[in-house]
Amino acid sequence: MVTLEDVARHAGVSLATASRVLNGSTRQVGAPLRAKVELAAAELGYRTNVAAQTLARGASNVIGLVVHDLTDPYFAAIADGAMRVAESQGLMVMIGTTHRDPEREIAYVSTLNAQRVRAVLLVGSRVTDPETTRRLRTELDHYRASGGRVACVGQDLLGVDTVVPDNRRGAAELARALAGLGHRDFAILAGPDWLIAPRDRVEGFTGAIEELGLPAPRVLHGSFDREGGYAAATRVSGVTCVFAVNDVMAVGALASFRDRGVRVPGDVSVAGFDDILTLRDLVPPLSTVRLPLADMGARALEMALGPSEGGRAEAVTMTGEVILRESTRGPG
């Protein structure tokens, strides 16, 4: 293990000088010494010990990213956006996957705090349980008290900078668009009601339907993933249009309908939410509400890394754009 001291000795300079040449930035070092140090470092194959550096500097070059599930294209897209920003700033990324367990999310914040990461990004819907949220907040406050920065992609419940998808409005606009096609009888494939995002989407959708004076949609709950969509879709009947609260559930629903011989959009229209990349390759192409996922991840990290806005947490709302494709058409 080659240390900076070895390099300094080999170059015939002091530890301080070697440090200034190889890592430090504040002060100048004369050209001749600088060259000697660089040569010595190369010859010995010196690698900075980041742990020591972090300890001495009191700040690391790592950010933490907490997502629910990396194999879900929704999270992969957001993570990718964030990672590009991190890379452009020379930061490494530490990832934790919670598999939708709020306890794990809290535990990860604690661990990332111990790692003294520069910033933590929490990606994914918040939960409705106030006690869980309170505990997470406590943990985050603790982290921030020691200089950590935090941002969230989800709902503005943590007192930190947040990128908020406008779930209600997006769902409402989708509802109006679908009603505009002539649909009157809707089913909603809803997620679990302890997650806020799916709940908001349900409310936005039903609210708009009510305003239009149409019969209230039938709400079928399932888990917030493909299997949940599949399972909930098997219980659908007597409607002309199905709204799945996210795309992966919609994908599950399409599979379910295919397996049951229900044609989309012939027998029933289907729409999702998020516009994950995978949708390009579905048949029929899925109607959805587009969210700029990669941008959301990038933006959130930029907020976390940027100067704190006078201590005041900022919330940026991202509005979705309704995109009607072939999976929806008028009834009959």
Added chain:
Amino acid sequence: MVTLEDVARHAGVSLATASRVLNGSTRQVGAPLRAKVELAAAELGYRTNVAAQTLARGASNVIGLVVHDLTDPYFAAIADGAMRVAESQGLMVMIGTTHRDPEREIAYVSTLNAQRVRAVLLVGSRVTDPETTRRLRTELDHYRASGGRVACVGQDLLGVDTVVPDNRRGAAELARALAGLGHRDFAILAGPDWLIAPRDRVEGFTGAIEELGLPAPRVLHGSFDREGGYAAATRVSGVTCVFAVNDVMAVGALASFRDRGVRVPGDVSVAGFDDILTLRDLVPPLSTVRLPLADMGARALEMALGPSEGGRAEAVTMTGEVILRESTRGPG
């Protein structure tokens, strides 16, 4: 910032005792003192400074994962498998995405070395350029010389433990299966030839076709992703069956055919390789060669973490299983 010393003072014990209670493991501490320390730590909200711990211990609790592209379901699946193993061992995961740039891969190994991560997992096909491989090996040797562990999912070219998908054999078996359906005229949507995995798959496929005495397949090169598959597929003509060297290229090919009004499998059969999860939702379901992706990632990390086999690097071959679905049928 609460330090261990604060905790020790608050509890009225020595630094050593506090350390032993809160982090250390080797030695026992009597119940009364132990309780006092734990109480003090809780009251003060103490969080271990992992950087200091890493420095003192000389080993971290982090592993590095280097993949080409996280939004590609192939890599997401492997990463997920590896991350589950990491989590079960209480390790954090630092991820780097190279976007298929070998230079970035080398740079990441260097950075992860500086981070003193416990182990590094390199996921993705090796390149044909020996010079690049040599430089990567140098960097890896350097890392291993200081106690780092390395494993690879790809080809056994780095002198480290490796999980090797049997690309030639898988492709050959797929070729025989497709020929068994009656096909004689094949096109291969090949990846760039500076990547070994796609090249091996092409060779395995053509080799088997030759052995059967059939005309040599036409090889069309494209990038190793969906767009490459799409582009290459637009140049396909006069064949009854197309083999895309991985599933995401096959997905691109399906899109291309769909856009051009070429029916699959009516006009042309299409097969891919890897069996990524996304395939479940394609229409028609894609024939492919199944690789146990999550297991491969998990296995590789286990090898990296396990005891070194007497210094000898191990190579585990994973054979693929041909799966014929509806995207392939006999010609005519």
Added chain:
DNA sequence: TAGACGTTGGAAAACGGTTTCCGGGAGGTT
């Protein structure tokens, strides 16, 4: 030519833990 000043190099004190010793006390054996 003396004094002030701006550079540049080095010694040494942090940073926050872990771990090796060392010492004292309790318990067991002859």
Added chain:
DNA sequence: AACCTCCCGGAAACCGTTTTCCAACGTCTA
């Protein structure tokens, strides 16, 4: 009662950097 162990607490060295002083050395100005 003397001796030997074993167990457990504490003092202090150490991990590899960064960074604050401090000193030495031109160079410029008056």
